[in-house]
Amino acid sequence: MSIQRYGHYIIEGFGKPVGGGKFAALGRVRLGDFTVEESDELGHFEQFADAQSRGLSWAQRRADEMSAGH
Structure with missing residues (x-):
């Protein structure tokens, strides 16, 4: 997981293993401890870091x- 403070928000990017050596990209926006919005899967990537980056x-x-x- 990659986490950054972005303005008033905390943004997060995830890479979730989905099989076949690929990772699904997911993102989340938080305001403090409250989740404001979460993405659906944003695509599949061969590199964990690429999935995190897409989510971010x-x-x-x-x-x-x-x-x-x-």
């Missing part, structure tokens, strides 16, 4: 969209 990118975009709405 998704979370960053969602945090930007939520911040723009305020």
Whole structure:
């Protein structure tokens, strides 16, 4: 899992093993201890780090969209 503070949010990117040597990318946006939004699977990657990066990118975009709405 990769975790970063991003503005008022905490964003997370995950790589979940799905078999065949691949990892599903997932993202999460939190505000403190509260989960604001979680992604569905964002695609499958051969490298764990690539899956984490994709999840983190998704979370960053969602945090930007939520911040723009305020």
